[in-house]
Amino acid sequence: MDAHEPTELRTGETWLRLVVMLIYFFMVFYVVKFLVGVSMLFQFVLVVFRGSVNIRLKKFTADLNLFAYSVLQYVSWNTDQRPFPFCDWPCAEDLSTPAEDR
DSSP, rough: OOOTSSSHHSSSHHHHHHHHHIIIIIIIHHHHHHHOOOOOOOHHHHHHTSSOOOOHHHHHHHHHHHHHHHHHHTTTOOOOOTTTTTOOOOEEEEESOGGGGG
């Protein structure tokens, strides 16, 4: 073995991260995309027929957006914190300021 070989290539943690990143990138994003599409259509139908959005669905999609953001942060190496289910589900209500105020 070469003494200049990076330690990261020899650790199992780096290879495990690659596997987790690939699973999130290729599998979880399809589920997120599907859920966003269904939510979009459902909210559209509600607005057309009721004239208002479903607040619970709006909060769920806000949380889903935060989840997608946390996945993107992880797969792009901007954070080492693994997304859900390795940590708590992100919640938009946990933010200090509401999304409408930003």
